[in-house]
Amino acid sequence: MIxxxxxxxxxxxxxxxxxVYLLRGVLSAAQSIVPTVQRIAGVAAxxxxxxxxxxxxxxxxxxxxxxxxxxxxxGGSLNVILDDA
Amino acid sequence: xxAAGYVMVVAVVLIVLALVYxxxxxxxxxxxxxxxxxxxxxxxxxxxEKSAPVAEVVTTINAQLDAGVDMLEALLVQxxxxxxxxxxxxxxxxxxxxxxxxxxxxxxxxxxxRIGEVYTKGTLTLARLGREAPIAAASPSGPAVxxxxxxxxxxxxxxxxxxxxxxxxxxxxxxxxxxxxxxxxQRDDIGRPRKRRPSRA
Numbered sequence: 001m002i003x004x005x006x007x008x009x010x011x012x013x014x015x016x017x018x019x020v021y022l023l024r025g026v027l028s029a030a031q032s033i034v035p036t037v038q039r040i041a042g043v044a045a046x047x048x049x050x051x052x053x054x055x056x057x058x059x060x061x062x063x064x065x066x067x068x069x070x071x072x073x074x075g076g077s078l079n080v081i082l083d084d085a
Numbered sequence: 086x087x088a089a090g091y092v093m094v095v096a097v098v099l100i101v102l103a104l105v106y107x108x109x110x111x112x113x114x115x116x117x118x119x120x121x122x123x124x125x126x127x128x129x130x131x132x133x134e135k136s137a138p139v140a141e142v143v144t145t146i147n148a149q150l151d152a153g154v155d156m157l158e159a160l161l162v163q164x165x166x167x168x169x170x171x172x173x174x175x176x177x178x179x180x181x182x183x184x185x186x187x188x189x190x191x192x193x194x195x196x197x198x199r200i201g202e203v204y205t206k207g208t209l210t211l212a213r214l215g216r217e218a219p220i221a222a223a224s225p226s227g228p229a230v231x232x233x234x235x236x237x238x239x240x241x242x243x244x245x246x247x248x249x250x251x252x253x254x255x256x257x258x259x260x261x262x263x264x265x266x267x268x269x270x271q272r273d274d275i276g277r278p279r280k281r282r283p284s285r286a
Contacts, residue, residue, distance in 0.1 A: 001087065001089060004087070004093070005089050005092075007089075007093065008089055008096060011093065011100070012092075012096045012099075015096075015100065016096065016100050016103065019100055019103055020107070023103060023104065023107030023108065023111075024107065026107070027111045027114065030111050030114035030115055030118065033114070034114055034117045034118055037117075037118050037121030037125065038121050040121070040125050041121050041122075041124035041125045041128065044124070044125050044128030044129055047128065047132055048128045048131040048132050048135065051131070051132055051135035051136055052135070054135050054136060054138070054139055057138075057139060057142045060142075060146060061142050061145055061149075064149050064150060067153075068149045068150065068152060068153040071153050071156070071157065072156055075156055075157060078164070079160060079163070079164075082164045083164075084164060085162075085163065085164060085165055085166035
């Protein structure tokens with residue numbers, strides 16, 4: 001009977017607090033990840049939205065090609081007009 | 086059952102309740118994490134998809150710009166000569182001559198003539214305004230800002246009050262040329278026939 005009471009005391013005083021302590025640690029760690037993941041998701045969504053402008057690179061590419069072609073024409077005219085050094 | 090037995094049952098029930106409460110809470114938190122990670126993966130996938138053609142387009146743009154730079158460098162050196170070209174570059178962008186031209190490695194070792202000291206940056210800017218600026222041409226959307234046919238009157242509009250007060254006390258503009266009293270660049274070849282490249286024949 002004494003051993004039974006000792007077992008009860010160990011269950012209530014040692015095992016239950018240890019179980020509660022460990023489970024609270026796991027829960028708090030898991031809950032602390034949630035806002036971090038939500039912030040990462042927000043940042044990734046903003047980054048994806050920022051990259052919508054990459055389509056304009058095609059326009060930039062076209063404009064650069066036209067500009068270089070214009071500069072080449074201008075340089076060709078200068079090459080004819082100006083004497084060499 | 087003795088009283089100790091009831092106490093043990095209560096203790097076990099308490100432990101099981103604690104296990105259930107915390108494990109269910111942990112499961113809910115992990116589900117929120119999984120949902121958030123799904124959103125992250127979706128956004129990262131969009132980022133990867135949108136940024137995939139960037140490298141190719143930027144490489145193409147760089148290649149086109151490289152061709153333009155090569156052409157302009159070659160034209161500048163062909164028309165002005167390497168030394169004067171470096172002087173012009175250094176006059177417009179002080180210190181840039183040390184970097185040299187890309188296709189003329191020897192240009193970095195040259196001592197550029199100090200064109201910028203005689204033709205100051207303002208002078209070069211005015212020269213650009215007079216010769217190259219698009220405001221000199223007829224604007225397609227309205228009248229030209231600068232009257233290309235009467236450039237002197239346009240220049241006077243920049244200083245409507247006339248000459249600056251106290252201008253008489255200002256130093257005169259430097260006299261330049263081979264017979265100037267002060268030679269800004271003491272060179273041995275001044276006054277001699279201009280160097281010419283050897284004929285290719």
